[in-house]
Amino acid sequence: MTIRRLCGALRVRGVTELFLVLLLGAAFAALPVFALLPDWRGFAVASAVTYVVDEVLHSRAPGFVRRLATLQLTRPLRFAVRTVMLLALASRMDAPEAVLVTALAVFSAHFAMMMLYTAVHHAVRRRRVLPLVVRNLDMSGLPIPEQPPALLYRRFLRKLLHLDLPAHAGLVAALAAGSWQPAYTGFAVTLAVTAAGVVALLDQYRRVRRMPATEEVFAEVNRQLDGYRPEVALYFSFASVSRDFMYQVNMWIETLEQLDLRPVIILRERASFRHLSRTWIPVVCVPKADDLAELELSGVRVVLYPGNAGKNVHMLRVAEAKHVFIGHGDSDKLASSNRVSKVYDEIWVAGRAGRDRYQRVRHAISDSAIVEVGRPQLSPIRLHAEHTPGPLPVVLYAPTWEGWSDDDCHTSLIPMGVRMIEKLLAENVRVVYKPHPLTGKRSAEAAEADKAIRQLLHADNERRGAAEAEAAAAAAKPRLKEIQARLDELAGHLGGDDAEQVRESRVPDREGAAEWQELRAEWHRIYWEAQGPVRHNVILKQLPTLYECFNQADILISDVSSVVADFVASLKPYVLTNAHDLPDQEFRAAYTTAGGAYLLDSECARLTEILDSVRAPHTDPMVLDRRTLKEYVLGPDHPTSTERFNAAVNALAAKAAAERAEEPAPELAA
Known part of the structure; x- marks a missing residue:
């Protein structure tokens, strides 16, 4: 419990990240100790640990890094502390005054150039902000300069700070050898590379001064829209x-x-x-x-x-x-x-x-x-009659989120989510857990329940010995990543800032839709095959999609939300959570989508009985209710929804055009 609280306070996840945080703190605490002893070997080790662990935490525990920033322990300050401790070490080891003065001047110049670089970078970024961003219009006519190279533009502060490494390493090496040439070499490298970066970015600033004016941007966009x-x-x-x-x-x-x-x-x-x-x-x-x-x-x-x-x-x-x-x-x-x-x-x-x-x-x-x-x-949702059951019933639990306030909180996660999962695991089913994307954004209780459910499913996977499925999932990752990269490319997710997005915007080839659909289908096929027939799944990303999760499921458990209305299209059994234990008749009267649902009480006492509808479909008493509800909620199957939607757009557009034609022409000015 103490470790969990400590992790929560430090914004880290798990024992490994907590260990890294403590290691970083210990290493920084050791720097002044080794500087004052003095002990260059211990200092070198502690300094190296601070460099490496700081970098790892930026990737693994960004929440902790942000917490440090709120305490004014920013990354530049951490680098400055390390530099001051190095100068203290050099002084305690009786380094020549010339070396100490030069070191102080070099590190001061490095930080000064870093400040100049930051100012120029902000100026470049501001000038590259356009009044709009577009996609799928040909904007090649706008004279937008190319974005500065990623080496200069992206994560620049991290790169600039680490340019002190040659100077640090050179001075430590000089203290160890008793020869000061390594120190001067390191100082020269740090100054030269930092100055080169500043000069290169100043050249990029010169280029962005030719960015098109707002009026020019709108003129080109409107010209393209007028053509379309x-x-x-x-x-x-x-x-x-x-x-x-x-x-x-x-x-x-x-x-x-x-x-x-x-x-x-x-x-x-x-x-x-x-x-x-x-x-x-x-x-x-x-x-x-x-x-x-x-x-x-x-x-x-x-x-x-x-x-x-x-x-x-x-x-x-x-x-x-x-x-x-x-x-x-x-x-x-x-x-x-x-x-x-x-x-x-x-x-x-x-x-x-x-x-x-x-x-x-x-x-x-x-x-x-x-x-x-x-x-x-x-349309991607397959009907119940087209579904092939696996060796274990697949239960999709897709709770809604907690809402903007407690008054409209419809989620079952807080009052009964964990209890429900525990009972499902006792029923020997496969659980696919797909929480709402906003789960836990407002409510700490919802976030805690969500975390507990994930841990339960992970533990049960280990109990079932899902090592083979884990290996298959790991083997599938490279291909899934490759497909995802191509999907991002087809989606127009280009690298670069907004100005670069506009600069590269072109009228796309509409044939890309076929490749998009094929790749998404392949991604889902590989993903589900790799998961195996018994392994629980926690779905947090855009892929697999909600509707593909529908197609995998034998039954849905959800809350009052549009997820239920969409699932009705499959005609599969589904369950609505009745967390407040309203009488069945009252609950069904309050919520339309409850008309074809099994209702699950807060204690989940009915769960076994409900799952029987999946294990023995011929005993499912809600079949006819679901058919009736489907037409009531989603409308008839013919004409198709696409045809009805298109007809509604055409009819309203024609009405708007007719009304516009009836408007009297504006009087000409005298």
Whole structure:
């Protein structure tokens, strides 16, 4: 318990990282001791340990490094402490005054040049910030200088600090040998290499002074948009964007690519641009509201919003277009029937359940504003009849996250997650655990439960002797990494800063979609084969996808969320957690998706009975309920969701065009 608390306080994970932290502290504490003794051998060892362990912790325990920074123990300060201790050692070993003065001058000059380099680097980075970032438009006409080489530009502080190594090593070697030539050689190398770096970066600053002006950038982007003539825009903004949020956009990309009308994607946060999936659709990221107004979007007739965010008002003010809330999932949560949705011209839902959900929000949403379009994203989900069971029942546990406040906390992780996993492991099943990407971001209790579940699954894998599966998974990693690199390339995840992204932007080959699908299919096939039929899995990354986890599962256990509504498409058995132990009838009345679900109480007493529906499918009493619920929640199978969504876009675009044609022409100025 003491070790766990210590790990939590130091922001490290596990005994190994804790050992490295203690080793770093001990090495730094030893420096003044060896300097004052004096003992150059002990000092050399302690100094080497501080160099190596500091570097390792930056990779393995970034949380601990950030904690040091908050305590003002920054990396430059740690390097400065080591330098001061070295000078103290040299003084105690009676180094000549000339050597001490030269050493002090060299280390001072090194730090001064490092400060100059940092200032120039910031100046280069600021000048390379463009008002927007684009993808899939030909921006070769803009005279954007190439990004400085990675050697000069990326992680520059780490590289500059380590340039003191020749001087440090030379002085220690001189103290050991009693000859001062190694010290002067080391001093010269440190000064020469640092000065060369500063000169090289100053040359890069000279180049970026020719960056195009804001007006020039917008003129070129608008020229490209005018040639493309977008008619439908998907608009996305989120206050705290990361890869965890971009699923809200990425889930719609393939649907947009199949529209009859020409789509464009508009993003508002630079971070979101980096996490966009593969697409040939033009993408424009415009962080500032004033700059958004500079885009030429006069031909856009329909704007689609996958999320409710404050910055949506910047696009909603475009009166010529029709604005539609499409959401990022269909669930019984408040977000799927929010009164805020009244600001949109239409609200598109999957099926009748979505319409009824909004109708329960009295005096807010007009029934005529709701359009049922299905869920086009669900086509990769295989039906129950197409599923081949493995030697053990596969239980997918996909809890939702804790929400923005305790008032709307729907996650089962905190009240019953650990207990449920313990009982599942006693039932001899295979567990695939895929928590929501935001799990633990707000609640420490949720994070603790998530960690405990992972540990339980890991321990049970070891108990089962899953060494063979571990070896297979390790053997598959190189190929999976190779495929992932190609997928990133196809997705347009280029190296470089935003200016480099714009500089390299070109109109893509649409045929890349076929290779993308083939590679993703190969990635999933290799991954699941390597996992074996009995090994538990913890899924934390984008791949494997949620829907591929659906296809592996025999049964789902989840909370009230869009995950359940999507899983209904498979017609497989599923379980809703009833953490507050509401009466079954009351729970089913409150949550539409409970209509075809087994309900699991907080003590998980019903778990064995529920699993029997998988072990003996002919005894499953919820089969007919799931079929009925599927059409109610997701709409009919024919016409397909893709066809219905496309028809809805066409109809609303035609309506917008007709209304625009009816508008009286503005009076000419006298």
